[in-house]
Amino acid sequence: MPKPSSPYFQVPTVDIGPYLSDPSSLAAADVVDAIGQACTTSGFFQIVNHGISRELHNSMQRAAEALFALPLEEKTKLIHPTLTNRGYELMGSQVLQPGTLPDLKEHMDFDDERVKRHPQLMGPNVFPPSLDSQVLQLPAEQYHAELFRLACKVMEMLAKGLPYGDDVFVPFLSNDPVCILRLLHYPPQTSSDKRQLGAGAHTDFGAITLLWQDNSGGLEVQDGTTGLWLAVEPNPESYVVNIGDMLSIWTNAYKSTVHRVINRAKQGRYSMAYFVDGNTDVELAPLDGSEPATGQIMTAEEYMQHRIGQTYRNVAATRG
Numbered sequence: 001m002p003k004p005s006s007p008y009f010q011v012p013t014v015d016i017g018p019y020l021s022d023p024s025s026l027a028a029a030d031v032v033d034a035i036g037q038a039c040t041t042s043g044f045f046q047i048v049n050h051g052i053s054r055e056l057h058n059s060m061q062r063a064a065e066a067l068f069a070l071p072l073e074e075k076t077k078l079i080h081p082t083l084t085n086r087g088y089e090l091m092g093s094q095v096l097q098p099g100t101l102p103d104l105k106e107h108m109d110f111d112d113e114r115v116k117r118h119p120q121l122m123g124p125n126v127f128p129p130s131l132d133s134q135v136l137q138l139p140a141e142q143y144h145a146e147l148f149r150l151a152c153k154v155m156e157m158l159a160k161g162l163p164y165g166d167d168v169f170v171p172f173l174s175n176d177p178v179c180i181l182r183l184l185h186y187p188p189q190t191s192s193d194k195r196q197l198g199a200g201a202h203t204d205f206g207a208i209t210l211l212w213q214d215n216s217g218g219l220e221v222q223d224g225t226t227g228l229w230l231a232v233e234p235n236p237e238s239y240v241v242n243i244g245d246m247l248s249i250w251t252n253a254y255k256s257t258v259h260r261v262i263n264r265a266k267q268g269r270y271s272m273a274y275f276v277d278g279n280t281d282v283e284l285a286p287l288d289g290s291e292p293a294t295g296q297i298m299t300a301e302e303y304m305q306h307r308i309g310q311t312y313r314n315v316a317a318t319r320g
């Protein structure tokens, strides 16, 4: 495991159990401090004692294995005709890092069924008819609901570490927020071409991402000061939490850090990302009232459309 490239740049593990059992305790205040510290340095931390059961993780792992093992013909039928964050995506359909080869991963996205107001971002889930609902649909729905509750807690911890009020993110988590559950599968990488990555270097678009990864390893975070890559130790008992662009824009202090995935293991790598992209009507402007660095205020919806669009345009560029 490479050493952190600078003493400040680490991915600390934070036990959030004390916060979940009593948010007003002194131990909970320590949790808030540790998380706030991580957000201003590496923008990444791992949480343990998060309350999501191992049993549910096991069901989701089995679901992902069954899903990605389906024949390609069947998976192709799960590609959503218009929505970019529902259904199946073929291996190589995204290029997260311009100038690299198409990402060596396949994935499947779910949200829930509530909202119809944003037809490019929200709509019905797609499930493979050949898998019994007990295998994928029911565990995925339960997992989505439990991860939403956990994400709300983490956002509350983040709010408590900032000077804008404990409920500053409540509007963001209201009004049918977009929260995408993505199951990912990375085959073992055999190519030594430096341009081949599982997921090219990128920042996440939303407020936070809660990432579960299996034991394969392969997630790397870039130290913005030295440019060196730090491997994030896999721990299936934990979630890796990373700050996305929205939280970075609001705070001007929390880091939306560049990361990537290369599956160097001999077996397929499975991970599950839960992207908290939130209330699409919320404006992305600094919470202290200052001008945004870009000089332009976008809504969460505009920002997501912009970033999603880029990811697919990069693929078109690789095809000349």
Ligand SMILES: O=C(O)CCC(=O)C(=O)O
Pocket (backbone or CB within 6 Å): 182, 184, 199, 204, 211, 213, 219, 259, 260, 261, 271, 272, 273
């Ligand atoms: O699969 C992983 O470990 C990370 C995936 C990721 O960074 C993403 O999908 O944004």
Ligand SMILES: [Fe+2]
Pocket (backbone or CB within 6 Å): 202, 203, 204, 209, 259
């Ligand atoms: Fe990411």
